[in-house]
Amino acid sequence: MQQWDVIVIGAGAAGLMCAIEAGKRGRKVLILDNGKRVGRKIIMSGGGRCNFTNMYSSPENFLSHNKHFCKSALSRYSQWDFIALVQKHNIAYHEKTLGQLFCDNSAKDIVDMLLTEAKTAGVQIALQQQIQQVSKTEAGFIVDTPDVSRACHSLVVASGGLSLPNLGATAFGFQLAEQFGLNVLPLRAALVPVTWQPADKAVFEEISGVSLPVTVEANGTLFPEDMLFTHRGLSGPAILQISSYWQPGDDITVNLSPETDINEFLTNQQQSHPEQELKTALSKLLPKRLVEKLLDMQLVTNQPLKALHNKTIQNIANSLHSYIFKPNGTEGYRTAEVTLGGVNTNDLSSKTMAAKQHDNLFFIGEVVDVTGWLGGYNFQWAWASGWVAGQYC
Ligand SMILES: Cc1cc2nc3c(=O)[nH]c(=O)nc-3n(C[C@H](O)[C@H](O)[C@H](O)COP(=O)(O)OP(=O)(O)OC[C@H]3O[C@@H](n4cnc5c(N)ncnc54)[C@H](O)[C@@H]3O)c2cc1C
Structure with missing residues (x-):
């Protein structure tokens, strides 16, 4: 031996x-x-x-x-x-x-x-x-x-x-x-992409490839990094990081504009460019394809900024600063890093x-x-x- x-x-x-x-x-x-x-x-x-x-x-x-x-x-x-x-x-x-x-x-x-x-x-x-x-x-x-x-x-x-x-x-x-x-x-x-619920897949798979800097939060832990929309769900460093803290059934709360306060931004834009459309203004902050998707989903309604009430601006800001995704699951060990x-x-x-x-x-x-x-x-x-x-x- x-x-x-x-x-x-x-x-x-x-x-x-x-x-x-x-x-x-x-x-x-x-x-x-x-x-x-x-x-x-x-x-x-x-x-x-x-x-x-x-x-x-x-x-x-x-x-x-x-x-x-x-x-x-x-x-x-x-x-x-x-x-x-x-x-x-x-x-x-x-x-x-x-x-x-x-x-x-x-x-x-x-x-x-x-x-x-x-x-x-x-x-x-x-x-x-x-x-x-x-x-x-x-x-x-x-x-x-x-x-x-x-x-x-x-x-x-x-x-x-x-x-x-x-x-x-x-x-x-x-x-x-x-x-x-x-x-x-x-x-x-862990360190793994998350997958869409069927209803979200139908909505978001069209914007696969769109990436943006965000903060993501689950169970009290927050990561500021990039997030990527994919055909199957969400990925990118922010999502991989939060996947280690996410449990099945939990929400992931995404701040789609962590650097800029949307309420303040839209209010300023409204004053300086009242005829500008909401879509144009938001596209200065977020990827255009994502803004178009948010309009399709009627999360926001396109109209000249001058037509927006303060309350509406506040609601838009709130929903974009804390957009809630409820993943179906993760891609599992096939793609997980750990x-x-x-x-x-x-x-x-x-x-x-x-x-x-x-x-x-x-x-x-x-x-x-x-x-x-x-x-x-x-x-x-x-x-x-x-x-x-x-x-x-
Ligand atoms: C795609 C990918 C990218 C990654 N990128 C990074 C990165 O850039 N930075 C980072 O810090 N981490 C990264 N990781 C994580 C990192 O690779 C692992 O955490 C690290 O390799 C763990 O080291 P380990 O030695 O414990 O295990 P491993 O590196 O997995 O080594 C285990 C070894 O044991 C062997 N083995 C398994 N079962 C048996 C068996 N039954 N009999 C004999 N041998 C066996 C395996 O073949 C393997 O060679 C990445 C992981 C993946 C999957």
Whole structure:
């Protein structure tokens, strides 16, 4: 039987980082992955340029049933540590917006960097592995694949979440957690577009492609970013962000003009251009196709501004500043960037990422109930939790 100090399951962001750190400590490390290549989500992330971290990353940017759990790892391996690694490898990068750092060239630069580090640290990688069984022994664990049984002292589960099943996502990590008595909190697709109710689809699908800056709010959380109308529903960064806070049946309240007070704007326009039509005035604030749709829906009636009463202007402003959508659902794991929920952090040590009941069984990355906002936070969690586990496994 092959003997390893550490077996890491999953050659994604968290698994590679953990294996590198464990290898640097002189541990004999093997990564097992079910895919043909490592870091498949890294490669396709950020539109192929990988939004690898966020300069403003802090624990407030993460969702978890225990919001304190992520603090230790995020402070011990911060965005600045990962940026220093990227700089060490001379990878060109830039800030796109809101502290989000992307590769100038390609996400492959990040994978190549991790593979170089892994090679230097003596990490071995076995791809296309179908793990059939994991069992616990006195000395550690045995991991069985059809061809070989491998023993290890420490087992690290870094098999990610459920999003993009066609990229190799499986429920393996959640099932393994349950096998070893850890609690798995309910799973849900997040950072995902929402879909129309049939009636809204009939109205809004015609304006698919229209995008505008908004603020969106659900369950008391608010994000100011862009929103995109699609054939299926609403998308864009604002909607992806709020999807993590939205629950089926909830409303999403959209401020279609967050920068400009519509009441004040229309009142001023009425004074300066009384003959101007409402449609023309609103088109100075909102995309023309959206304004036309609002007229079609008779949410507003086109007429010269001089004909509008103060009360009517106020009503128009109110409805556009807090337009309510009631999504039918989300597009699910097919397009979601992450899985919300996962291995209950109450069952893990925040210092080591080891299971409290099995101190040589570790869970890191997306399989854990820590989910970041859109904007490089999820990779930062993968790097940080992987780095921490790599110090102890
Ligand atoms: C389209 C897309 C774009 C994204 N863009 C960004 C971005 O720009 N910035 C950001 O911060 N986050 C982004 N994310 C989220 C980010 O990719 C994940 O949060 C991150 O990859 C999680 O890292 P991980 O190592 O935990 O899991 P993963 O990277 O998913 O790695 C898990 C690995 O385990 C393997 N595996 C699964 N099951 C098994 C099994 N049974 N046996 C063996 N191996 C298994 C998988 O094949 C995979 O290689 C994006 C996600 C998607 C889907």
